[in-house]
Amino acid sequence: MISALVFADDRAVGYDDLETARRAVGTTWVHVADATDQEIDAVAAAFGIHPLTIEDVQTGVRAKTEEYADYTFVHLKSVRLTPGETTFEKEVATSPLGIFVGRDWVVTLSLGPAKPIQRVMDAAERGDERLLNRGPDFTAYRVIDVIVDAYFDLLDEVETDIEEIEEEVTVSTDIETLEKINDVRRDLLSFRKQVWPAREAVGILARGDPPQIQAETEKYFRDVYDHLVQIADLTETYRDLMSGARDIYLNTLSQSTNEVMKVLTVVATIFIPLTFVVGVYGMNFADSAYNMPELGWTFAYPATMLGMVLMILVMLLHFHRREYL
Incomplete structure (x- = not known):
């Protein structure tokens, strides 16, 4: 035009x-x-x-x-x-x-x-x-x-x-x-x-x-x-x-990834001793020449479970004091 x-x-x-x-x-x-x-x-x-x-x-x-x-x-x-x-x-x-x-x-x-x-x-x-x-x-x-x-x-x-991006970027x-x-x-x-x-x-x-x-x-x-x-x-x-x-x-x-990795590391660390205990008592030597006398103990199972719970509590307390959690 x-x-x-x-x-x-x-x-x-x-x-x-x-x-x-x-x-x-x-x-x-x-x-x-x-x-x-x-x-x-x-x-x-x-x-x-x-x-x-x-x-x-x-x-x-x-x-x-x-x-x-x-x-x-x-x-x-x-x-x-x-x-x-x-x-x-x-x-x-x-x-x-x-x-x-x-x-x-x-x-x-x-x-x-x-x-x-x-x-x-x-x-x-x-x-x-x-x-x-x-x-x-x-x-x-x-x-x-x-x-x-x-x-x-x-x-x-x-x-x-x-301005909108600057508000989002620190929280999202x-x-x-x-x-x-x-x-x-x-x-x-x-x-x-x-x-x-x-x-x-x-x-x-x-x-x-x-x-x-x-x-x-x-x-x-x-x-x-x-x-x-x-x-x-x-x-x-x-x-x-x-x-x-x-x-x-x-x-x-x-930082968010590091926090996730920290939690996963804590969980893995807690389960390592538990896996060791379960692995040890998973070896069925009751009928062998090298007998495991605690396998015949009446309170062996609840004692083992209580021990593992105590280990978890002690480790959680330790991680909390170190501010890992």
């Missing part, structure tokens, strides 16, 4: 025809959401956009900023968390976004819905003074800003998952806890691959390298750059937290 606005005389006017919007006096903003091949070709032809930049958006290459003769091309990716195969699994979904900044025009090209960008365009239609008559580079800044704000939203969701050795940890680590790694290139791309704009970026707009791009630096730092911090949570989980699992 193609939407076209022209900022002029402190108001935004919508246009249905691309050529008319391109020739109109003022700053022209064309936004294409859920772009089809026909819409992409029409916009590229109207604004003289190079096919290679269109291909970059369609193939979803890493974020970057490139300068061309008549415009500056910025490629970013919007991100969001989507449900995975299991109830607790989430995946980082990305949607490529191309921003083309010309002398008096800006084109935003998205292969997905791009609702945050649509909100900016709706604000412009309502007469947002922060957009009107401030140039195409400022419009590009507002678009990039809402994309970066969505990065913070994703980190907020991840932070909630991290369930395999699902480890799967949650690994899932968050994968999400953070995937997100990191989007943030670092985006920081480099915005850094070029913050320095004012492209001729389409006005000096008074550079400070706004520097603000976005600072946000991306903060996001990158938070991503690394959360990855460290998940590494620590995994270590705690493994230590808890090892």
Whole structure:
């Protein structure tokens, strides 16, 4: 879907025809959401956009900023968390976004819905003074800003998952806890691959390298750059937290295994002397040359059982004092 606005005389006017919007006096903003091949070709032809930049958006290459003769091309990716195969699994979904900044025009090209960008365009239609008559580079800044704000939203969701995991990891050795940890680590790694290139791309704009970026707009791009630096730092911090949570989980699992082994060792230790006693008196030598006189004793059986019970009690008392139990 193609939407076209022209900022002029402190108001935004919508246009249905691309050529008319391109020739109109003022700053022209064309936004294409859920772009089809026909819409992409029409916009590229109207604004003289190079096919290679269109291909970059369609193939979803890493974020970057490139300068061309008549415009500056910025490629970013919007991100969001989507449900995975299991109830607790989430995946980082990305949607490529191309921003083309010309002398008096800006084109935003998205292969997905791009609702945050649509909100900016709706604000412009309502007469947002922060957009009107401030140039195409400022419009590009507002678009990039809402994309970066969505990065913070994703980190907020991840932070909630991290808090739940930190509560579980010290009390649970369930395999699902480890799967949650690994899932968050994968999400953070995937997100990191989007943030670092985006920081480099915005850094070029913050320095004012492209001729389409006005000096008074550079400070706004520097603000976005600072946000991306903060996001990158938070991503690394959360990855460290998940590494620590995994270590705690493994230590808890090892401790639980040690407790089980301790109990099994105590039980085995108790039964070793009992097995010895039973084995000795299981040798039936009553009719042999080497007679066992206690076999003929009337109280031999209850005495043996009482002796074994006493052995058990003595060993349990010993293990209790050593805090093995």
